[in-house]
Amino acid sequence: MARWEPNASERLALAALDLFAERGYENTTVIDIAGRAGLGKTTFFRHFQDKREVLFGDGTMDGLLAGAIAAAPAAAGPLEAVACALDAAGRQAFTPARREFVARRRAVIAASPELQEREALKGLGLTAAMAGALSRRGVPGLTARVAAELGALAWKIAYEHWSDTASGDDFSELARRALGELQAASASC
Amino acid sequence: MARWEPNASERLALAALDLFAERGYENTTVIDIAGRAGLGKTTFFRHFQDKREVLFGDGTMDGLLAGAIAAAPAAAGPLEAVACALDAAGRQAFTPARREFVARRRAVIAASPELQEREALKGLGLTAAMAGALSRRGVPGLTARVAAELGALAWKIAYEHWSDTASGDDFSELARRALGELQAASASC
Numbered sequence: 001m002a003r004w005e006p007n008a009s010e011r012l013a014l015a016a017l018d019l020f021a022e023r024g025y026e027n028t029t030v031i032d033i034a035g036r037a038g039l040g041k042t043t044f045f046r047h048f049q050d051k052r053e054v055l056f057g058d059g060t061m062d063g064l065l066a067g068a069i070a071a072a073p074a075a076a077g078p079l080e081a082v083a084c085a086l087d088a089a090g091r092q093a094f095t096p097a098r099r100e101f102v103a104r105r106r107a108v109i110a111a112s113p114e115l116q117e118r119e120a121l122k123g124l125g126l127t128a129a130m131a132g133a134l135s136r137r138g139v140p141g142l143t144a145r146v147a148a149e150l151g152a153l154a155w156k157i158a159y160e161h162w163s164d165t166a167s168g169d170d171f172s173e174l175a176r177r178a179l180g181e182l183q184a185a186s187a188s189c
Numbered sequence: 190m191a192r193w194e195p196n197a198s199e200r201l202a203l204a205a206l207d208l209f210a211e212r213g214y215e216n217t218t219v220i221d222i223a224g225r226a227g228l229g230k231t232t233f234f235r236h237f238q239d240k241r242e243v244l245f246g247d248g249t250m251d252g253l254l255a256g257a258i259a260a261a262p263a264a265a266g267p268l269e270a271v272a273c274a275l276d277a278a279g280r281q282a283f284t285p286a287r288r289e290f291v292a293r294r295r296a297v298i299a300a301s302p303e304l305q306e307r308e309a310l311k312g313l314g315l316t317a318a319m320a321g322a323l324s325r326r327g328v329p330g331l332t333a334r335v336a337a338e339l340g341a342l343a344w345k346i347a348y349e350h351w352s353d354t355a356s357g358d359d360f361s362e363l364a365r366r367a368l369g370e371l372q373a374a375s376a377s378c
Binding site for chain 1: 266267268307309310312313329332335336338339370371372374375376377378
């Protein structure tokens, strides 16, 4: 397994994870996080707008998903294009080397209502990014919204399974399977 | 049109709406809100856990939706049961007398990232409440999740139209129409 070399924003996220787990989100300050990462407060705010944001990366996921949908084969239907986006997330974000980090992050978010709120809003952003990218492929508006919601649900199901398990399952495979099951389920609504 | 007589939590919400619109969410305190409503801080915290919560009612919407799904005819399929929940929301929450309040509330939330976060989390709660109620009717897990997501999308589409318009459209009719269109769209994903 390749060693994961964190950059500054990832070092801040790792430090925040440690501190949130040790002391709780409420009892951790931005200065604490920057200090634990061996960085200054100014560097923190170059990367993140506030303390809540530190576990939500650099905002490139929206672009990653939208880019993968734009790059999907011209013949791909809406859900196949969404599957390409989930593949990209598996290749870039949910790699085996990041599983432990993601599992710890998930536990910390589950313990903090404030982080849950930020995560809920981020989820809406990801869904909107997928719907927008589908629309730009010419998918009709409502179909794009439904396909994006199914993609977001598949993401959630795959994410929960992938980050929970020690089985080594591949995120993209889990997400594609979930998406297929959701498509079948939507036909029986 | 029947006159709407606000109770204490509604008076607090109305006062908060006025103040958030006048000064912004950030520049308004709980004491300001309680004072404007002619009530004390203690009364505020009997109704709401924090300032963010004041525009999100008394938490009865989850129960209203779940109750309507439970009470749907035994023969109703998942989406028909969801439509019953949307009907109930239209009867209880999105009445003509409340349209102006809801429209102002929507504008204030759109102006505040913090309120948007709380709203995003509340949206997840409503979706989960519908999915749970469908499961208790014996709907298989994934089908319940998809039906609840389609219901949440129909809600959003109807809500945006209903609160935007001066046309006097009925919320339940808008929501049922949106749900039908989303069902058709899901077949073309």
